[in-house]
Amino acid sequence: MQKLSFIIKRLFKAVVVLLAIVVLNFFLIRAAPGDPAQVMAGEAGAADAKFIEQLQEKFGLNKPLHEQLAIYVGGIVTFDLGYSYRQEQPVAKLIMDRLPATLLLTGTAFFISIALGLLFGAIAASRVGTLADTAVTSLALLFYATPLFWVALMSILLFSVVLGWLPAYGMVTVGANLTGFAYVLDVAEHLVLPALTLGLFFMAIYTRLTRSSMLEVADMDFVKTARAKGVHPARITRVHVLRNAVLPVITLAGIQAGQIVGGAVLTETVFAWPGIGRLMYDALFQRDYNLLLGIFFVSSAMVLLFNLITDVVYTFVDPRIELK
């Protein structure tokens, strides 16, 4: 019961923040030089006077600012994110078409990074100073330091071009029109390279964080207490050290899970993955402001959603969090 009211309160807060973002978006487009209607229409030649007038009418651009704001917020609340005149489709539809692909890619990358990061971090920490530790930390540093797009390009070169094991781009084989299990397999094959590329970078972060966090916890008094009780070392590492060390990892994962959704631009672009990042990239080049603002809004909503999930997860992992 306490947990439920806690979640409702957090949800309410998230909605308030989201509204603030919407307002910020509203002013952002008006901060751009020139007439907002011009900006919205894009710098397309099609921006004739009648079209602009039509836009001004629709968005109430000739009305006072607070009324404009009300119209804009009203639109967002009903999930009307505007219209992309470039793509000639509603923004909401464009984003919704792309969102599943992004969630699939980032979700997979996210789980790979967490699972492997925890595993390698734990291995390094429990063998600190040995060859295994050095190998893990060096590799982690390498993955962390290498630019993502370079790893992406090199892996395409190696695994697709040279070895021919995996497809180089896209989410499905073009023109294959597969269904059922064959379709799933096809997507999975396409998923391997981008997910690993994206995942390895974040895995490097989690590996390093897990390792340092475990070493820190291993020095704490309660670990010594456990040793003085005669508890088996493997259990000490698992139950006492790892569980406590995982708390900062969860915090970081929560922050990154939100970011990763909007932040996969590079990976999606290189692998021609039909996700939000790719959409944003295109929108940016085409100066499709309505679409960009829509993506901003959806990305922020994702960040808030994952923060909320992290908060809830945290209450289960750490009893000290007071549900007030």
Add this chain to the structure above:
Amino acid sequence: MAKPGKTDERRRDEVLLEVEGLSIALPQGAERAHAVEDISFTLNRNEILCVVGESGSGKSMTANAIMGLLPKPHVRPVAGSIRFEGSDLLTQSESALRKLRGSRVGMIFQEPMTALNPLMTVGKQIGEVFDAHGQIDRKERRRLILKLLDDVGLPDPEILIDTYPFRLSGGQRQRVMIAMALALEPAMLIADEPTTALDVTTQAQILELIRKLQESRNMGVMFITHDFGVVAEIADRVAVMQTGRIVELGTADEVLNDPKHDYTRRLIGAVPQFAPPERPAPAGEILLNVEGLRKTYVTSRGLFAKKREVAAAKDITFDIRRGETLGLVGESGSGKSTVGRCLVRLLDTDGGHIRFRELDFASLKGEALRAQRKHIQMVFQDPYASLNPRQKVGRIVAQGPRANGVPEEEAMARAKELLELVGLGAGALDRYPHEFSGGQRQRIGIARALALEPELLVADEPVSALDVSVQAQVLDLLDDIKKRLNLAMLFITHDLRVAAQICDRMAVMRLGEIVEYGRTHEVFNNPQHEYTKALLSAVPGRDWSIPEVALQQAHGGQSGGAPAR
């Protein structure tokens, strides 16, 4: 209380633990080659052996060596033997040692706040001991845990068993630790400063509990402490350690009342006596008058939640005369530090007056406050955290005067004088804080406070982080400076022994209120409030009076001048 007759009758001569010629090597580049060098002692079944010494004497190392918990491989035993119940622990395998730990030997630690896993319930943590040493069925295990919680005097075991440690107080957590250490009825308990982090009344309860359990279970207890008051309270026999060696070993009565070794005498002589000397009534004019001071902490718990209010100071009234030391005495959370911080205006008050001479000090603001701050200066508790590690000592001391417009050269010259006044010499000017020991740093802190020529000094637990011999020196220094410069001092402390020795008058605080206020010897000899009585009767070793030989030794040693550490 060292009662020789009782000790002899209680001791059973069966040896439980026999440490012989033990040496523990430290890694290269450490302060000294051995943490512990060639020490030998025995612990009998059914007795409490106190191992006492100052920080760095090697007492905790000895305990960890017995438990096989030394930080391997850097620190390892290199000579000697530790015989426990017939076998040498140093030659045992790690898994054999693990079987002993928790079942035959239990251990409790200094910091109850961190010694329990924050993510596990109390019951699970105790249950782990049973699981580590063989299977018992869940029902039986729960019954045993409940009984243990009850044995160590915890209320509502049924609720407590499923509670997480963060809901317990320090004293309760230490009781849980004891329950855990004693779960399998070990023959030996090693207690490493188990009451040092606790308030005095809680300490008294824990000491009593350890004594009671030791007697009812016929355990041998190795009790490590730095506090001779605790030794006097609980020890059957005593081993005194100095830089890795045992310098004196004997019954509690012998060591406490007739110490033979110079070091023991010096240590005991430095323990502040419990009986306060009768001091003349302070005659100076009233410098500071506090009336009805209030301070409430309000913690916001989010936008919509109700705010939580804690009254740290309620209606505090006292005054201090020039040349007088007023003690503000209380346990943790009593609000004594809050009052001190309000006086130096690190905190703003919520009500009441602070009159300093003619000034309404509590209502000063901005430039006016800045100009007057120099009159009231503070000495902090932690000599390590209270000095900026990146600044040279000369700069630290001169900073106050510089901020008040004194020219650089003059301020540095003054800093030099002050460092000499606190016994450090001009050489300290160009060195960094980390080059000094704890006691020396506290002297720097005092010099810094004096640099602004204050009329009132607020000293917040200035000696509680220091070893007893250093503590005595710093107390002497504070007293000496107060007399020489005719200062008024507010001395905040939790330690009644210290208060007895340095305060002319004292105010006893509890939950934000002053419950007793009067001249120190009168409060000690004739306490009026129940809480004061409870505090006084909880002071460990209060019936023990420090022997004359020790007092002489301490005074003789001190005229040598140079600080010991």
